[in-house]
Amino acid sequence: MLVDKADSTGDRSEYPLVDSHVHWDQIPEEQMDEVIRRAKTAGVHIALSAATGPDSCRRLLHYQQRYPDFLRIGFGLHPEYESTSDDVLDVLRLIEKHRGYICAVGEIGLPYYCLAEEERSRPPSGSEKDRLMPFLQMAAMMDLPVWLHAVHERTLPVLEMVLQAGCAVPCFIG
Numbered sequence: 001m002l003v004d005k006a007d008s009t010g011d012r013s014e015y016p017l018v019d020s021h022v023h024w025d026q027i028p029e030e031q032m033d034e035v036i037r038r039a040k041t042a043g044v045h046i047a048l049s050a051a052t053g054p055d056s057c058r059r060l061l062h063y064q065q066r067y068p069d070f071l072r073i074g075f076g077l078h079p080e081y082e083s084t085s086d087d088v089l090d091v092l093r094l095i096e097k098h099r100g101y102i103c104a105v106g107e108i109g110l111p112y113y114c115l116a117e118e119e120r121s122r123p124p125s126g127s128e129k130d131r132l133m134p135f136l137q138m139a140a141m142m143d144l145p146v147w148l149h150a151v152h153e154r155t156l157p158v159l160e161m162v163l164q165a166g167c168a169v170p171c172f173i174g
């Protein structure tokens, strides 16, 4: 829970906040200075940003190098967006190559919102597992935590795969 302890001057510095989930790559570059300035004014000291695919990873890397004290980034492949097996390989390569710049593997998980309602409680398909398991294994191998997209009825199957791969989960992302 975030407690707003701002005093009459608006100073929140006693309670530094961490924004745990904004897709910063979706913010246009020319707006970044202003968005970060406003976030800092509101007391946010650090922001975590999860990637959604290969282009998103590259853009976040660029932003992280521009704002190294503010942004912490993770590389992943968002399960609600369409992706190919080449995208899986591309992001895995990026994780390996830029291990020193990222602090997590994410956003990864199983699709939920993009499925028809009657599909949402079914067990993960082979291709869904193929889009998730390599990232969990890579995270375990690289000793990185995972940022999960684990929603409603599909939370449990995601966690079962996490356990199977043996990686750490610092937080859940709905």
Ligand SMILES: [Zn+2]
Pocket: 021, 023, 050, 107, 173
């Ligand atoms: Zn997200």
